[in-house]
Amino acid sequence: MSNPFSMNGGAVVAMVGKDCVAIGCDLRLGMQALTVSNNFPKIFSYGDAYLGLTGLATDVTTMSELFRYKVNMYRLREERDIEPETMANLVSSTLYERRFGPYFVSPVIAGINQRTGKPFICGFDSIGCIDFAKDFIVSGTASDQLFGTCESLWEPDLEPEDLFETCAQALLNAVDRDALSGWGAHVYVITKDKIIKRLLKGRQD
Amino acid sequence: MEVLLGITGKDFTLIAASKAAMRGVTILKATDDKTKTLNSHTMMAYSGESGDTVQFAEYIQANVQLYGMRNNSNWQLSPSAVASLIRHELARSLRSRNPYHVNLLVGGFDVTENKPHLYWLDYLAAQASLPYAAHGYAQYYCLSILDKHHHPDIDLEKGIELLKMCRDELINRLPIDFKGLLVKVITADGIREIEL
Numbered sequence: 124m125s126n127p128f129s130m131n132g133g134a135v136v137a138m139v140g141k142d143c144v145a146i147g148c149d150l151r152l153g154m155q156a157l158t159v160s161n162n163f164p165k166i167f168s169y170g171d172a173y174l175g176l177t178g179l180a181t182d183v184t185t186m187s188e189l190f191r192y193k194v195n196m197y198r199l200r201e202e203r204d205i206e207p208e209t210m211a212n213l214v215s216s217t218l219y220e221r222r223f224g225p226y227f228v229s230p231v232i233a234g235i236n237q238r239t240g241k242p243f244i245c246g247f248d249s250i251g252c253i254d255f256a257k258d259f260i261v262s263g264t265a266s267d268q269l270f271g272t273c274e275s276l277w278e279p280d281l282e283p284e285d286l287f288e289t290c291a292q293a294l295l296n297a298v299d300r301d302a303l304s305g306w307g308a309h310v311y312v313i314t315k316d317k318i319i320k321r322l323l324k325g326r327q328d
Numbered sequence: 329m330e331v332l333l334g335i336t337g338k339d340f341t342l343i344a345a346s347k348a349a350m351r352g353v354t355i356l357k358a359t360d361d362k363t364k365t366l367n368s369h370t371m372m373a374y375s376g377e378s379g380d381t382v383q384f385a386e387y388i389q390a391n392v393q394l395y396g397m398r399n400n401s402n403w404q405l406s407p408s409a410v411a412s413l414i415r416h417e418l419a420r421s422l423r424s425r426n427p428y429h430v431n432l433l434v435g436g437f438d439v440t441e442n443k444p445h446l447y448w449l450d451y452l453a454a455q456a457s458l459p460y461a462a463h464g465y466a467q468y469y470c471l472s473i474l475d476k477h478h479h480p481d482i483d484l485e486k487g488i489e490l491l492k493m494c495r496d497e498l499i500n501r502l503p504i505d506f507k508g509l510l511v512k513v514i515t516a517d518g519i520r521e522i523e524l
Contacts, residue, residue, distance in 0.1 A: 131454060152456050157467060159448060160456035180454035185419050224423070 127227035132303030134263035135175035140286035146233035147310035161306035170204030177263030178228035207234030218251030265301035330375035346506035370436035377429035407436025411447035418453035
């Protein structure tokens, strides 16, 4: 068996703009080089926090369902939505719980704190080490390519529409250089009072 | 070299499984049934490690039927609920000391929303809802045929025609005789077997 992080393929990217954040994912699910599905989204919404998960497909689904349960329980206890920073600590501790038999995922969080109005993004390794960033976070089999496209396209204080274009182009151009990701994309642009989800058509080869 | 195929259409889901029960290069049986009926409108086909397959399939079948009995037989699990249940059990087993090595296709017809469903699950419990699917070597030969000829609103006749194209290609390309396909179709009326 090969590396569990690259068996199914996939890519996620998150970016910060001016009072907004964007998060995008590709739609491929594969087994090695064979594409099984071209409709496998990797971004999940939990109140104000958006979670992108790349890695082993079974763990992507398992983790998304586990966090749905945990966030629903949080909402019942606290009688409010979870904030992105709190979600980051929840993801981190949940992953570290499996320190010696990890879930093979590389999560990314994006969201706007509804109390302070501040944009927030962060990424994790598979055992829960948080990577805070002021600019962008990448993850998945196209992460090398995403670093390149993000470094060249991203600039500070982008308005929501410009941030969408930057995020979408960074993602689409990165996955075209990766055989294990692509086949379409989802991009969310999150502002304090509006969330726009766009479905992007990518190359189907 | 077990073959599992699934195709959805306008108002049906077709599931096909090879009839050969093999052990190494020996064919032990030519009339094997690698499918299980879960409830009135849901069934599954399975392949993988012999022993694991039947054990896991019977466990799932028993639990889906138990759910039906507990709920007065009027409220059955929908195909999507059945697929989620199976994925949950497989994912739980994956992190145990000896996981089930079973690949599955779950086919169903949702009578409340009047739609066919097909779910693809591998032994790692990766799940995908698909218009057509295959497991094993059949993937390499049949998915390309289905990419070209499948359409979401084909009728049953066209679905059977597609299965025949897949079968003929497999007979041409596979080195071992898989003894033909056992084909079942799920429609609003329930599950029935058909001759290919």
